[in-house]
Amino acid sequence: MDDFAIKVENLSKAYQLGDFSTGTLNRDLERWWALMRGKEDPFLKIGETNDRTVKGESDIIWSLKDINFEIKPGDAVGIIGRNGAGKSTLLKVLSRVTSPTTGLIKVKGRIASLLEVGTGFHPDLTGRENVFLNGAILGMRKAEIKKQFDAIVDFAGIERYIDTPVKRYSSGMYVRLAFAVAAHLESEILIVDEVLAVGDAEFQKKCLGKMNDVSKGEGRTVLFVSHNMGSVSQLCNQGILLKNGQVEAIDKISVIVDKYITSQQVTKAGYSAKQIDIETKSIVFTEVYLSNADQKINNDFDVFDFIFIHTNILIKQLVSGLKLSVTIQNKNGEYVSTFVEDISYFNDQGTGTYQLILKLDKELIAPNSYYLRLALFVHNAMIYDLVEMICPFRIHDTGTDLAFAEGADYGHFLMKYKLEKVEKIN
Amino acid sequence: MKLTQNIPVEHSSQNRILEIKPQNSVFNLHLKDVWEYRDLLWLLVRRDFVSFYKQTILGPLWFFIQPIFTTIVFTVIFSSLAKLSTNGAPPALFYLAGTVAWNYFSDCLTKTSTVFKDNANIFGKVYFPRLIMPLSIIFSNLVKFGVQLILFVLMLFYYLLEHRVQPNWYILLFPVVVFLMAILGLGIGLIVTALTTKYRDLAFIVTFGMQLLMYATPVIYPLAAAPAKYRTLITLNPMSGLIETFRYGFLGTGQFYTGAFTYSVIASIIIFILGLIVFNKVEKNFVDTV
Numbered sequence: 034m035d036d037f038a039i040k041v042e043n044l045s046k047a048y049q050l051g052d053f054s055t056g057t058l059n060r061d062l063e064r065w066w067a068l069m070r071g072k073e074d075p076f077l078k079i080g081e082t083n084d085r086t087v088k089g090e091s092d093i094i095w096s097l098k099d100i101n102f103e104i105k106p107g108d109a110v111g112i113i114g115r116n117g118a119g120k121s122t123l124l125k126v127l128s129r130v131t132s133p134t135t136g137l138i139k140v141k142g143r144i145a146s147l148l149e150v151g152t153g154f155h156p157d158l159t160g161r162e163n164v165f166l167n168g169a170i171l172g173m174r175k176a177e178i179k180k181q182f183d184a185i186v187d188f189a190g191i192e193r194y195i196d197t198p199v200k201r202y203s204s205g206m207y208v209r210l211a212f213a214v215a216a217h218l219e220s221e222i223l224i225v226d227e228v229l230a231v232g233d234a235e236f237q238k239k240c241l242g243k244m245n246d247v248s249k250g251e252g253r254t255v256l257f258v259s260h261n262m263g264s265v266s267q268l269c270n271q272g273i274l275l276k277n278g279q280v281e282a283i284d285k286i287s288v289i290v291d292k293y294i295t296s297q298q299v300t301k302a303g304y305s306a307k308q309i310d311i312e313t314k315s316i317v318f319t320e321v322y323l324s325n326a327d328q329k330i331n332n333d334f335d336v337f338d339f340i341f342i343h344t345n346i347l348i349k350q351l352v353s354g355l356k357l358s359v360t361i362q363n364k365n366g367e368y369v370s371t372f373v374e375d376i377s378y379f380n381d382q383g384t385g386t387y388q389l390i391l392k393l394d395k396e397l398i399a400p401n402s403y404y405l406r407l408a409l410f411v412h413n414a415m416i417y418d419l420v421e422m423i424c425p426f427r428i429h430d431t432g433t434d435l436a437f438a439e440g441a442d443y444g445h446f447l448m449k450y451k452l453e454k455v456e457k458i459n
Numbered sequence: 460m461k462l463t464q465n466i467p468v469e470h471s472s473q474n475r476i477l478e479i480k481p482q483n484s485v486f487n488l489h490l491k492d493v494w495e496y497r498d499l500l501w502l503l504v505r506r507d508f509v510s511f512y513k514q515t516i517l518g519p520l521w522f523f524i525q526p527i528f529t530t531i532v533f534t535v536i537f538s539s540l541a542k543l544s545t546n547g548a549p550p551a552l553f554y555l556a557g558t559v560a561w562n563y564f565s566d567c568l569t570k571t572s573t574v575f576k577d578n579a580n581i582f583g584k585v586y587f588p589r590l591i592m593p594l595s596i597i598f599s600n601l602v603k604f605g606v607q608l609i610l611f612v613l614m615l616f617y618y619l620l621e622h623r624v625q626p627n628w629y630i631l632l633f634p635v636v637v638f639l640m641a642i643l644g645l646g647i648g649l650i651v652t653a654l655t656t657k658y659r660d661l662a663f664i665v666t667f668g669m670q671l672l673m674y675a676t677p678v679i680y681p682l683a684a685a686p687a688k689y690r691t692l693i694t695l696n697p698m699s700g701l702i703e704t705f706r707y708g709f710l711g712t713g714q715f716y717t718g719a720f721t722y723s724v725i726a727s728i729i730i731f732i733l734g735l736i737v738f739n740k741v742e743k744n745f746v747d748t749v
Contacts, residue, residue, distance in 0.1 A: 048747055061657075125746070129479060129586035132743040138479035149584045155506055157513040166506055169499035170585055198513070 037103050037141065038222055038254040039127065044100040044136035046122050046278075047093050096122040098278045100136070104271070106221070109248035109255040111265035111286050113293045114275035120258045121226065123275070124148060127256065128224050142221030142254075145171055149226070151211030156200035160191060160210055163199050167214045181217040188243070189213035209236055216243045222254045223247055227261075244268055262290050262364050266442055287442070294364055294402045294425065302332050304423040315350040316409050316417035319386065323405075323424055332426045336400055336447075340393040340426075344407065347386045348379055352411055355379065359391065360406040361398070361445075366422060369403065369445045399447050400430035488739055492588040499587060503595035508602055522606040526562070530555045537679050546681040548712040549618050555611055556706050557678035563604040564640045564698055565669050570596045571648025572665050575656050575745050582746055589742040590735075593649060597641050604637070615709060625711035629704060632720075636705045639723060642731035643697055649734030653741040657748045677702055681713050694719045697726035 097119045104110055112120050125131050127138065128146030153170040154163050164185055168178040178185075186192055189209040191202075199207055225244065241264055248255040248268070259265050265272070265286065272289025274281040274296075282292055303322030310317055322330045324341045334340055342359060360371040379387055406421035493500075512518045530551055537543045538550035545553040571593040575582070578592055618624045655662045676698045677685065685693055693699050700716060700723035707713050 125583075126479065130583055131746045133479065133481050135481055140477040140479065141475075144477070146585060152584045153581050155510055157510045158506060162506070162509070166499075166502045169496070169502045170581065170587060172496075172587065175498040175502075 036106060037139070038106040038108070039104040039141075039256075040139040041100055041102050041127075042137045042139075044097055044123075044126065044138060045095060045134050046097040046119075046126055046131070047095050047134045050094055096278050097126070097133075100278075100280055102273060102280060102283055104254060104256070106141070106254055107248070107252045108271050109244075109257065109269040110271045110273060111269035111289065112256060112258045112273050112275065113262075113265060113289055114281075117277075118275040119278040120275055121148075122278075124224055124226055124256070124258055140222065143172065143219075144222045144224060145215070145218040145220035146224035147171075147215045147226065148224075150208055150215060154199055154207070154211060157198050159198055160186075160195040160202070164210065164214055167211065168218075171215060171218055172220070173218060177219060181219075185210075185213045185217050188216060188239075205236070212236075212240055216240070216247070220253070222256070224256045225258070227259045241268060262294070263442075266290050290364075291402065291427075295427065302424070303330055304420060310418070311347060314418055315348075316352070316355065317347050317349075318344060318407060318409065318418050318420055319347050320345040321405065321407060321420065321424055323426055332424070334426060334428050335431050336398075336428055337395050337431065339395050340398075342391040342393065342405070342424075344389045344391070345386055346376075346379075346389065346409065348384050351380050351384065352415075352417075353377055353380065354411045354414075355417075356410055356412060357389070358408045358410065360408075360421075362404040362406050362422060363445055364402045364404070366404070368406070369398075396447060398428050399444050400428045401442065401445060402427050403445075488735055489588050489590070493590050493594070496587050496591050500591050500595050500598065503591070504598045504602065507595065507599035519606065522603055523610050526555060526558050526607050526610060529558045533558065533679055543680050544684040546683055546712045548681075548706075548710045549623050552611075552614055552618055552624065552710065553681075553706070553712075554679065555614060556709060557702060559604065559607045559611055560636075560640065560702055560705050561673055561676065561678045561698075562607075563600055563637070564644045564701075565673070566600045566603070567597055567641055567644030568648045568651075569665060569669055570600070571645055572651035572655070573662065574648070575652045575741075576659075576662070579746070590738070593645055593652075593738070596648075597645050601637075601641065611709075624709070626709050627707070627711050629715055630708035632704055633708055635724075636701050636708075639727040640698070640701055643701075643723075643727040646727070646730035646732075646734035649738040650730075653734075653737040653745075656741055656745040672696070672698075681706075682716065682719075683713055694722065697723040697730070699723070701727075 100119075100123065112123065114120050122131075124146065125148070126133050127140075128144060128148060130146075130148070151167065153167055155166065158166065164182065165175065165178050168181075169175065173181075186195055189206070189212075191206050191210055194202060194206060199210070202210070223244075244255060244257070245268060247253050255268070257265065257268055269286045271283070272286040273283050274289050274293055276296070281296075282289060284292075304318070304320065306317055306319050311319060321342070321344050323332060323334075324343060325331050325334070325338055326341070328341070344357070346357075354375075355377050356373050357376050358371055358373045361369040363369050374389075374391070376389070403426055404422045405424045405426075406419075407423070408419045409417040410419075411417075512521055515521060517524070533554040534550045537554070538545065574593050574596065582589065582592075615624065615626075619626075651661050651665055673679075675693060676696055677693065682690065682693060682699060682703050694716070700719035700721075703713065703716055704720050704723075707715050
């Protein structure tokens with residue numbers, strides 16, 4: 034018997050664009066007439082891809098197209114893609130909120146989906162009443178909820194408030210209780226949309242921990258959508274990359290996350306300012322790009338390469354104390370490190386366009402994906418220009434001590450250390 | 460963390476394969492699913508009941524206040540001022556019977572007729588058999604109806620002691636009448652909500668149509684008092700036979716219209732089944748259009 038938890042075959046989902054009004058009624062009738070005669074739906078033209086930027090011929094859009102994949106029991110699968118790639122639609126179809134236009138999905142076991150926390154919470158009911166109601170909406174029997182009730186309240190950490198109407202809860206308490214209910218669902222398959230973006234950092238960690246328990250500890254199947262590559266790679270072992278409603282790749286999560294990041298890079302290797310910025314700003318970055326020692330634009334570096342940052346700066350106004358800051362951001366946009374260069378020396382040479390080339394040391398930045406954030410400013414006075422998440426670049430591992438784990442995320446810089454002492458103490 | 464006791468999942472669902480397909484048969488009503496979610500049904504009824512009187516001083520007493528005042532107003536206007544016949548029944552009891560029964564039907568219909576629109580958010584986020592929602596509305600209203608019936612029964616006893624009403628054996632049809640009112644209201648409501656997911660026009664008709672429909676139903680007058688030329692027209696409304704039977708059983712005034720009642724039974728069942736089918740067809744994709 035072939036073993037799967039979810040099997041998706043030729044799944045497609047079409048949506049109708051535009052407004053519904055008198056005009057659509059006409060078309061609905063035309064469509065109904067065609068279907069009655071056993072003809073194909075005249076408005077479902079196969080063959081158009083879901084690209085939002087291009088105006089299609091019909092106003093039917095294929096949010097998902099010919100999706101095929103199979104998920105093994107116990108896998109934690111991250112679903113990744115840009116906005117509009119079809120992630121949410123896929124989750125909606127899988128959780129039976131809406132039905133597919135064509136195709137077939139086979140599911141083994143009970144599915145619990147968590148597209149939103151606190152669905153069906155009634156503000157006037159107490160926490161206790163809402164736990165039961167929400168649990169039942171998510172598909173739990175009353176007896177199951179009763180059995181888990183203490184664990185749920187314990188997990189949410191709101192024992193004192195459990196008999197207070199939830200409308201008096203702080204938003205954090207509300208979310209904690211809602212997630213706690215969902216986290217205690219006893220289903221073989223758990224589908225989670227980006228719900229972890231709520232709550233404070235501590236609770237987010239708790240949620241991730243709980244999800245980890247669910248997938249690794251209890252061996253349940255988890256499907257997880259998030260824009261946060263950090264939590265996806267932490268939580269999942271497999272990944273599915275969606276693009277324009279189609280499956281671009283299925284692989285190990287580290288490979289998928291990399292693919293996703295590099296696929297975004299293709300669109301923009303370096304940064305060039307928009308005409309409007311050049312015209313309106315008095316001091317402005319006109320161009321930023323990275324290169325190797327050979328001066329050619331590059332986005333892929335070896336861990337043993339020096340990295341050169343080229344910045345072209347147009348100065349239309351002379352100011353004293355002008356500084357340039359360069360920050361390296363990780364794939365989640367968090368700051369990894371920053372340095373500031375005082376560039377007031379331009380003042381001696383008057384207005385014009387200057388090029389600066391900055392050289393970053395080798396064997397310092399850990400193999401991973403990064404972005405740049407650059408600013409031109411006078412300390413405590415004025416920011417003239419600021420660009421961030423530009424020049425996406427990757428550093429490849431070609432022989433550090435960690436090369437065996439290529440693809441895994443092991444941080445942002447290479448720690449220099451040496452062994453001080455080894456001793457048996459007991 | 461001690462919270463994962465890992466209770467074994469005892470459902471037979473382990474090896475059951477669920478298939479998600481574009482369109483299931485129109486006649487597959489997922490009744491088994493509905494049964495599995497019966498706890499949810501109960502909790503929703505409880506939610507409606509509890510949230511109705513939360514933060515009120517009078518609490519569940521509010522269930523009485525509305526029919527009492529309606530009855531008083533009807534008695535003053537239709538009986539004292541307009542001098543409409545009640546066929547010999549005590550006017551207050553006559554109007555209370557009509558109001559309570561009509562309200563049950565009317566609430567079932569109007570509330571289910573917006574069930575997709577009102578619950579679009581929940582339906583868009585989680586799956587459960589959609590039929591649970593309208594069913595919970597029917598049961599919530601049944602609770603309200605039951606409470607109001609207490610008021611009616613108290614009043615009935617009062618007039619019984621005064622020998623002004625004579626209940627008869629047709630009182631035994633009461634459960635049938637309630638059931639038929641429920642499925643009739645549910646059936647029409649389901650059809651309306653299914654048709655209004657895409658085009659909302661019909662929803663406007665319901666809001667004022669229900670008020671007008673009350674006058675086309677023998678609520679404030681006995682069927683016998685209607686002019687003969689309108690009587691057939693009025694009995695075309697399936698509610699007419701039901702209200703008349705309800706009142707005849709309890710009050711003993713007027714008469715039992717066999718034809719009208721039989722018609723009501725058949726019409727209610729047909730409309731109910733039609734409603735289920737239409738609802739079932741729309742529920743799968745309404746999230747995309749509502």
